[in-house]
Amino acid sequence: MRKMLVIGIGAGNPEYVTIQAVKALNTVDVFFVMDKGGVKGELTRLRRDICDRYVEGADYRIVEVPDPERDRGAPAYQAAVEDWHQKRADLLEQLIDTELADDGCGAILVWGDPSLYDSATRVVDRIVAGGRLQLDYEVIPGITSVQALAARHRIALNGIGQPVHITTGRQLSGGVAEDLDNVVVMLDGGLACQGIDQDSFDIYWGAYLGTEDEILVSGHLSEVVGNIATLRSGARAGKGWMMDTYLLRRRRPQP
Ligand SMILES: C[S@@+](CC[C@H](N)C(=O)[O-])C[C@H]1O[C@@H](n2cnc3c(N)ncnc32)[C@H](O)[C@@H]1O
16 A cells, blocks of 8 residues: 655754654655745755755655645635645645555655644545545654744743643734733734734744744844844845744733
8 A cells, every 4th residue: 555654844954853754754755745936945945955864875756746826815715725725635646646656655744743734634634535545644743833933942832831822923913812821923924913912922033943044032022023023024035035933922910
């Protein structure tokens, strides 16, 4: 039976790749890469670097295809994303069928960890559920950008005994519920924390975590957000793309 591995490769530093992932990488015959093109192509290059660095020997192939387009103008966000997942599943199924031997092992390398804002497990699930291919699959965890953020700021994400909420910039623009004290924000194209009650939060911000371009800023949101906005737009202009994550921690009066 064919096997697919969904391998988390960590969010930036090649040394975030775990020993389990290295062992898994070395069993792969074909790596499937859906290239988003443009600046995101840099992430494809980083995946290639990881194969070069960790795979012994060269008896593997990399099959690269352009990622299907997602309809970003569609009014129904959920439906548009589901439609995109189906297109990715159809494409991957066809590639597995034509590029992977009946007893071969294929892999998708996922930035960070597959459990966090990534479609790979859903896409492979769809293929398995479709039943047209006999496929076994396994997920190898990786270090997320959220863990990298916490480590680089030397903080715990939660206050003592408190929960942690992980969300997107899109959701944050609706405000922060009063009972949320620790909010991690990802996928934020426009620094949505500028629109919340800045006096009530501290921020721990990190861009390009784990890479040589990493930038870290922390402090009272109202005092540092202007600096973050300036750094962010400068870095985005220089590199052509931005990838940042941050923790908002509510300031509560000390007992
Ligand atoms: C599609 S999600 C993928 C998350 C990934 N699966 C993970 O485990 O971190 C992309 C978002 O992750 C965050 N991210 C990923 N890598 C990052 C990095 N090296 N530095 C800062 N943020 C990062 C950003 O918020 C970015 O918008």
